[in-house]
Amino acid sequence: MMSSTTIDVPAESSNVAKGKAVLVAAPRPGGWKKGIAIVDFVLRLGAVAAALGAATTMATADQTLPFFTQFFQFEASYDSFTTFQFFVITMALVGCYLVLSLPLSIVSIIRPHALGPKLFLIILDTVFLTLATASAASAAAVVYxxxxxxxxxxxxxxxxxxxxxxxQTSGAVVSSLVAVVVFVLLIVMSALALGKH
Amino acid sequence: MMSSTTIDVPAESSNVAKGKAVLVAAPRPGGWKKGIAIVDFVLRLGAVAAALGAATTMATADQTLPFFTQFFQFEASYDSFTTFQFFVITMALVGCYLVLSLPLSIVSIIRPHALGPKLFLIILDTVFLTLATASAASAAAVVYxxxxxxxxxxxxxxxxxxxxxxxQTSGAVVSSLVAVVVFVLLIVMSALALGKH
Structure with missing residues (x-):
């Protein structure tokens, strides 16, 4: 009796181990990568709105004071400040890039294991993160x-x-900072997806 | 005769193909990764110099004019401008981060296939790229x-x-822009090394 029970115990434990191994392997590989790709796409949509919103808000900022002196009337618009002109151009560029990057993001959703689109996106994202941060920070300095x-x-x-x-210019700066934060999130997610494959 | 020559030709071409396959596989795998890790370390050293140089140049910028009125003397120093104070603090932080990241860069040289250090570095690099770009751009706007x-x-x-x-402040801004460019290079290289393993 004793010998038969001692033989039973290891047999049962190995069965449990097998059952666990099957459970761990059950979720299909790459499922979380597809999830990251979908979040990437949604974040990009938000960044498009933030960048284009910032550009248009800044471009339409224009105020003329209701009084004037003998020599000139007081008017402030975005092209009074070189920094704000730079801001409008850069944010429009960033918005265009983000729109053009949406198809590549969709490719990443369909083929979560393809490396090419991810590498291309992370490198261009880094460049445009720099551009967006530079214009947001310089406009913020002038607004300050x-x-x-x-x-x-x-x-x-x-x-x-x-x-x-x-x-209006302060609002545009805040909107551009949202785009910058989204860019940082996009790059961090792409790095994690690239590293864990 | 005709049949024997036609048999010889494919046999020879398959030998050539085999020789080529051996040649392509000859360089030890991961050699270029070690090269990238070494370039990464050297670039980091340069970025340390650029960031700390920018911080000290800005912090020592101070000029007092040789004339004064009844009420006050004209003096300009970095703490006259909030943006320049931000610049000094941020660039000092970036310099400290870069110094602290050097050991991880050395780990990448010794173990070119380790993923952990690379992932950690690319994520923190992205965050500090944003910080460095923001301070450089805002200081540039004020200098402009x-x-x-x-x-x-x-x-x-x-x-x-x-x-x-x-x-002096313009020099500090230029030095910080060098640090920003190096950061972009570091992230692009890390992304390539992460993607092609």
């Missing part, structure tokens, strides 16, 4: 000076006069 | 206004008076 002014260099805050203009 | 002024908002160019200060 417009809000607060600078005593030592005698630059006066213009947001007291041009309130609507300042509100 | 300092050089050119802005007519519509009545901000006068201060570089006529504070020539040395402007030269």
């Amino acid at each position: 000076v417009a809000h607060n002014g600078n005593q030592d260099s005698n630059w006066l805050a213009i947001c007291n006069q041009f309130g609507d203009f300042c509100a | 206004v300092a050089h050119n002024g802005n007519q519509d908002s009545n901000w006068l160019a201060i570089c006529n008076q504070f020539g040395d200060f402007c030269a």
